[in-house]
Amino acid sequence: MTDFGQRDGYVGVMKGVVLGITPHAQLVDITHEIEPQKVAAGAWILATSYRYFPRGTTFVCVVDPGVGSVRYPIAMYAGEWFFVGPDNGLFSYVFTEQPLHEVVILSKPAYRLEQMSTTFHGRDIFAPGAAHIARGLPLAALGPSIDPLQLQRLDLKFPMRQGERIDGYIVYIDYYGNLITNIPLSMVPALFSSPEVQLTVCGSVITERRRFFAEGEEGSPFIYSDSSGYVSVAVHSGNAARTLHVGSGEPVRLVVKS
Amino acid sequence: MTDFGQRDGYVGVMKGVVLGITPHAQLVDITHEIEPQKVAAGAWILATSYRYFPRGTTFVCVVDPGVGSVRYPIAMYAGEWFFVGPDNGLFSYVFTEQPLHEVVILSKPAYRLEQMSTTFHGRDIFAPGAAHIARGLPLAALGPSIDPLQLQRLDLKFPMRQGERIDGYIVYIDYYGNLITNIPLSMVPALFSSPEVQLTVCGSVITERRRFFAEGEEGSPFIYSDSSGYVSVAVHSGNAARTLHVGSGEPVRLVVKS
């Protein structure tokens, strides 16, 4: 997963480096279209994805505005998976959700490319580090441990409940323009059974609820549960972000009447 | 093949699910940029692609505006390939072109993800179903058969001939802006040998014919045979759809003088 886009060959080069170290790796792209340098968007996409990959998968994650500067390049074993990337908050949800067994700094020159750049650590540090992990090298061989408490974490704002009201925000806008909030369905089990629900975002109040996209009439916004289990807003055969003029980060208020 | 785009990690997640079931699968993307929810465009791209894949390939195809609603999730063995996806017409060309050996409804919970969403059957039903097929599970294990006559089919409009005249339509506009018609070259074997040819679309009459793109002068539209064997229109070093203001679905009249 990167914010490199797919135009310039950067991702292909990282895969070439991996295959030079571990030729039989299964390589899967999560996405390379994280909005450039938006660590929070990358952290979210990773959070919605990693659980679906087999135990022992190594995730190489590069959204790295601080490349070449003081931030550490790290590798970790968390839950059942390995993660490799910059220590800049990209793994914040993983830290929250999974036991962190081991974290190391990718400092050993033997496991980096010989010729290092200051701008492309994806190729020079993260891809070779991940490839060595994938071929079975113990994390400890890659560099010294780092205390998990020292790791960078995004200031994840969790939703706040006050009576019937929950305040959250738009955590992600997907390819279709659907608005994903940070309010998990588990926090509002009555979302679909309640007599009345109001979701307010950027001055719009949405009350319609649908269990799936094909229901109801086209063009009007509705509340649904997204595929990761978060309260979301879509417009059937339309783009909710454009229709409602909502961007990522906007506050959301959800009222579920009992 | 999906209409999920490549931004959000949805496709990567589907591959993660597949690899959890059959770790050594060869995974190939046809495209994930089918225009959102345009089943007809997806059906066409699949039709121009599947024959080039090895016998026994399993195609996972998700262009699925009715996800979660009443349409069946199906798997089939047709010709020499397996196909998995929603029963909404996406496989219409396959039905027309290949013998349909077996079709089942993907209903067995054992071959779905345990936690089902109502909006992402690509992850929850189609990817696991395809992975089980790819590892050799018989179709019959996945769910009950369905009568092929009950399957949804697009109303495919085939071209009509009347004397020297053939009426068809623009079935697809490709990345370069080339206009692909639904008129197969096999219907007009004299396309390149005839003394005069006229193709009319959206008020433009094109008479120039070229066997390949590099011929002739730049900027003028010409008729050629596309790589799947259909009469098409291109502009050398240009975009025919923009130059001629033609969209998908527009009627085309072809006159081939003898």
Place this chain on the structure above:
Amino acid sequence: MTDFGQRDGYVGVMKGVVLGITPHAQLVDITHEIEPQKVAAGAWILATSYRYFPRGTTFVCVVDPGVGSVRYPIAMYAGEWFFVGPDNGLFSYVFTEQPLHEVVILSKPAYRLEQMSTTFHGRDIFAPGAAHIARGLPLAALGPSIDPLQLQRLDLKFPMRQGERIDGYIVYIDYYGNLITNIPLSMVPALFSSPEVQLTVCGSVITERRRFFAEGEEGSPFIYSDSSGYVSVAVHSGNAARTLHVGSGEPVRLVVKS
């Protein structure tokens, strides 16, 4: 690597053809978003990528405005890699940088698809040729040798030094809008140690130098060394091409005071 984009299924079809011939191939995309028919951009991306792939990798490269016309389809063994594609200059940097052990014309019908189109040699000639090379077929079996002196080469303009002044040009603009020049850092070892540096492009004079992106203030343009070792211009958290109104091919003058 192609200029096919990822919308139409063309790339997937090429992979299907490869896997029909050599089912266990490791398939990696460099990019499919070379600007359509821009051979020079394709040549540059290939030049910055191929070295990072394992010895023996076969590169299938299709940026081919002359498809179907007189240009030869070729395959070669150069340095430690195989390259397959049109003879139109796409391999110019490879020719300059690597010993050319063997070059053949892909003319043997047995190693093409049976049904040939005039517009999609990626599918019909290059993919099957590359697959046969990848499964170990000697190049000589694919067709007759061609004299390397007869191969097409782009007129690569190398940078010119005159005293403290070096004249070059913008060879590529990447996904982030960074301007990559054709001036290698090896030509200006004092770039970062010199008391004063001036880079002039399209009327803008850039004097700030940074070793990595995160330094300094946001929004102002600066000189850096890109990941392939070329003098480049970026705007921190911005797009240099847009900010400075610079396109590919623009002349650059670099003055490094001693």
